[in-house]
Amino acid sequence: MAPRVLVSDKLSPTAVQIFKDRGVEVDYLPDLGKDKEKLLEVIGQYDGLAIRSATKVTEKLIAAATNLKVVGRAGIGVDNVDIPAASRRGIIVMNTPFGNSITTAEHAIALMFAVARQLPEANASTHAGKWEKNRFMGVEITGKTLGVIGCGNIGSIVAMRGVGLKMHVIAYDPFLSEGRASELGVEKVELEDIFARSDFITLHTPMTDRTRGIINKDAFAKMKDGVRIINCARGGLIVEADLIEALKSGKVAGAGIDVFETEPATDSPLFGMENVVCTPHLGASTSEAQENVALQVAEQMSDYLVKGAVSNAINMPSITAEEAPRLKPFIKLAEVLGAFVGQVTEEPIQEVEILFDGLTAEMNTRALVSATLAGLIRPQVADVNMVSAPIMAKERGVILSEVKRDKSGVFDGYIKLTVKTKSKTRTIAGTCFSDGKPRFIQIKGINLDAEVGEHMLYTTNADVPGIIGLLGSICGSKGVNIANFQLGRNKPGGDAIALLYLDAPFPQDVLAELRADPKIESAKPLHFDVAA
Incomplete structure (x- = not known):
């Protein structure tokens, strides 16, 4: 379904045509921004809202904008937009700082x-x-x-x-x-x-x-x-x-x-x-400037809704149309790494360190950091995304650090996430191969190569004989089909992990049986959004 945009203030016909030419459905209702109640009534239908200064994007309007993904302001000032409220809802707010x-x-x-x-x-x-x-x-x-x-x-x-x-x-x-x-x-x-x-x-x-x-x-x-x-x-x-x-x-x-x-x-x-x-706020009042900012906001909003490119956003790292295809699989990887730790962590998170190695250090790491935090927080706050995640992390007092370094291993580039709570430190690393799919390459300092699936089971145990048989027999007896099975250990007889890629969610009653076995230290079912 094509994205749908509402233009609630006056924009040039050329700007409206830009939306149409780029595959965006657009409703041009230039006087609607002055009618607060009517705007509140219809805003839930739209993915994007293009405005000037007349429309007031309040917290109340944002609450009603259940499908809204982006607000585009034709001009510099965004005083008429409640940016914190938009950010908490994951709505990108763009302006056009160069047009006037x-x-x-x-x-x-x-x-x-x-x-x-x-x-x-x-x-x-x-x-x-x-x-x-x-x-x-x-x-x-x-x-x-x-x-x-x-x-x-x-x-x-x-x-x-x-x-x-x-x-x-x-x-x-x-x-x-x-x-x-x-x-x-x-x-x-x-x-x-x-x-x-x-x-x-x-x-x-x-x-x-x-x-x-x-x-x-x-x-x-x-x-x-x-x-x-x-x-x-x-x-x-x-x-x-x-x-x-x-x-x-x-x-x-x-x-x-x-x-x-x-x-x-x-x-x-x-x-x-x-x-x-x-003068009555005439700074941007020339025909050239008004046309420029209208065209720019239409182009920016269309690029985001159609291609995922982000430019001139107030509350989101910029992602150019050129880098978006290359960055997309690593954004998914970052989300998955965050989601893994978020699902196995019970205590409040105190510190987050994200290491970018090799080619990932040359990418748009601000976007990758936002994606990692979104994955990390989502198990506790379901509607978090790349826009709202950094704000939520800051509000919770999480100390965030970012490290970049040249290629240091066999992989051209990877991301390593370290998360500290009061009692534990968890680490996980991953990369993307040529197929663009995320893969886990290290968990708890233990090397492995695991494809990421929608439904997975993660277990920790001492490195003793019988773990493979135990997991296989329990899954087999309960009708749980294993698509992939990866093991790893830090040394013989030391700490070991298992990561199972399953065809369906791991049943809760089977989980209780597995956790009851003394060989298993912990068992955690995981879910990842791996859709393209």
Whole structure:
């Protein structure tokens, strides 16, 4: 059955056609996002939801979206999506961070010019028939210091434009490397330097708990007298009451504000101030940008629903369309390794270490880690998946570590999982052969080669004679057919394991009989989802 997508906000006809061309059924209902009750009523029918800003993807809506796999936001901001709730339900949330980068950067530059030369007030005055040439004394941009807070997609474009305007550009971003700063032609500095040195400050950072109110009364006190502030990012980055006081005192000579603490902003103290240029969140409002983000979200959602490719996801590692076929069998392997340990572990998990050896270390290990955790947690939480598993592990205080190393054995590549509880440490390793099917190659440090089946039985015992006969006779007498049988031991007379691949689930009454035999230390029936 073809996946089905609902478009509940306005997207271009070309974007809708992209869904259709890629084999996705699409219902284009651009006004439905405003009707919360109707949206709640129909959302359960859809695998994907394409939105802009009008549709609010709340926890209540997510609870009703029983088939939903992906939400695609045509634009950068996902403030209208409850990402934690979506993640807990395993719903991927995508945005389109590059489609409107240039447009937003250009708007910031435009506001900077408008503030520097008081263009809106001068325009209004001239239209009113006045000729107040001496009233509007501006400042030059050239030679001034531009402080950029946040040097990601948009901030880096603004920085380059500032360099082109012959400004001295300084930038603060915790993730900005010296190499990248040099490439952009900017000076990497600390936030305090931005405040102290800048003639113009422009914000291009996301809204987080750390960045909320980053421009406040204390920050203004550290700035030059006559600084000018530009904000095309998020309204809450600036404490508006503090900005108003700084504008009134003359500490801030002017501000260009495209975003507000509360939107839509229809009544703000900033309105009517002569040294403030306000626009109604126009950063992404060009015909080119609106078309770009619509096309991108349609392409991204289609690629995921049809091919399993993940791009620009907020809560899931990216998987390109090119790597998806190669990665798919190893994602299944990772899930199976996690599922094995999850099914034999009774105590709370404290630590998880995942070792990627050889070619697996060169793969998208973030996706493989997510798959491993999903398999590990699923025996306790049935509806967990690659999106929700990392969050659940973190919420449970699990310490996670990842190790990569070059090929170290006979296999081109394998994954080894080590899980620690309060009293035990369990290890298992596996690989995929050319047929793409997962195989166990080591359990408890004991080497073996076992095909993974839907129904299996795992036993541990001392290495003594009679185990094969015991397992075979009990299964044979109870009508349990064995498809494959693998044994392993660490040394003669030491610890041994058996792994049986069965045609059907191992019966509970037979399990009790098997566990009663003194030769068997433990016996655990296992189930694996090995479907392609």
